[in-house]
Amino acid sequence: MARLASVLTMGGMMSVAVVVMVKTMPAAAQGVAPPGATSCSGCHGPGVSDAAVPPLHGRPSEEIVAAMQEYRNGRRPATVMDRVAKGFTDEETRAIASWLSQQP
Amino acid sequence: MSLAFTRRALLKTAAAGAAAAALSRRTAAQASGRVVVVGGGFGGATCARELKRKGLAVTLVEANAVYTACPFSNAVLAGLRPIETQQFNLDAVEKEGIAIIRQRAVRADPQARRVVLEDGSSQDYDRLVLSPGIDIRFDALPGYDEAAAGTMPHAWKAGEQTILLRRQLEAMDDGGTFVMVAPANPFRCPPGPYERASLIAHYFKTHKPRSKLLILDAKDSFSKQRLFQAAWQELYPGMIEWVSLSSGGKVIEVDAKTRTLVTDFGRHTGDVVNVIPPQRAGQIAQAGGAADRTGWCPIDPVTFESRLQPNVHVIGDASIAGGMPKSAFSANAQGKVCAAAVASLLRGEAPAEPKLINTCYSLVAPDYGISVAGVYNPRNGVLTDVEGAGGTSPVSAPPSFRAQEAVYAEAWFQTIAREVYG
């Protein structure tokens, strides 16, 4: 809950994401991963900071959302993430980013 | 090439990380119930760890002490990395508090909710997860039985078979012919045969440049075909001949003694022959009544619960996962989704609709990688490609792009190995 509260204070976009999360998840299970979120660690493993593929766990939520938007609209160069990002809506991306940002 | 990584260092840092992560990952609502997972490969080991982190009592049944991973085993065949870099054990999984039974499961009784092991003992469960991978169908291609695999290896389960095929390639004279028999769909790792042909061509080009490759295929098209064929033309011109189904590529009989392959149109022999035969879900899926007449296991795409047996879930290669290919990436993603669904079901909650990602890299050369990706969700009862997403690497791209994907391919293998076994 402490983490959710601090994310809430970031305002704008992020409070939208948090509202979505709270609404779509049972109250007792806010640690539950939103659809798609657990697939990411297949490539973006936590904890290795100099890895070829950057870890996403604990990464600021808004950074992940922005990157995914740029992959989707082709503004960020990509090898595979453009193809993956197109499989998620803005709302789904925000929920995933918020969850990832809270993972150890 | 940069494929070598020190597994011990990898496992060491990973073990410390995993222990810390396990402590901090406890969720508020913990489910209770007993889950037995059969198969400690990419699907089963992933699922067991996720279940344990959700507070469940988990028993993992695995027949082999050492797991030899298939991804990157084609690089072993090409002499680009030692087989040891493919080998993992379940020590870290056990340390996490998962009970490991090092035996083969021989039968499942879904009515009694019980798995029977080879020593006659049994394990009761509330939910059973099967991730047994594939069995080679030694009854499907006349002449190709277990003895024939000693002469014409399949190397489609990594380990002894990989080493055998590697030795044959090393012993082959320059100017020899390597013949591969590729199966019809569905089978484990759709781009795998063509990655294998590519890396063996790389080995020939660098060590036995007068040698040739022939692929006899039971299909008219294959995964990442345009990319593979363009790369073959560029890197290995004139070396690889691919014979499609409609040009007479389907092998209907083999003779192991003379290494002869029979098609409707003629006979072929090779100095080294690799037969990738038809496959089906691992035996325990058949014995547990979870496989249908195709030999694979129909599942509910939200929970991966068997359509044929209640309280039995099937993930990985053994499952019929709609648009998702039979890959380690898929098995890992499915293991996590299945664990979440099992935990929800045991809590009496409705499981959430999942979304899953797959990315399969193939190496065409050590510094030349290509990929296919997909995003999937349940639609009309099947896991379906999300429209507008996924697809292959671009057909035209600069060498730097291919080199980057080769780096990502190896990074993926290290990451997934760490997540599953570290």
Ligand SMILES: Cc1cc2nc3c(=O)[nH]c(=O)nc-3n(C[C@H](O)[C@H](O)[C@H](O)COP(=O)(O)OP(=O)(O)OC[C@H]3O[C@@H](n4cnc5c(N)ncnc54)[C@H](O)[C@@H]3O)c2cc1C
């Ligand atoms: C040459 C090749 C290259 C590949 N390359 C890639 C790649 O680059 N990327 C990718 O994503 N995928 C790749 N794959 C595919 C990948 O290896 C499989 O999709 C993946 O291993 C499937 O995982 P699984 O858990 O379903 O089965 P497996 O990994 O096969 O695990 C099954 C486990 O269950 C155990 N088992 C089976 N039956 C029993 C029983 N009755 N009792 C106890 N234990 C049992 C087995 O011993 C085994 O350890 C490749 C495959 C091949 C052959």
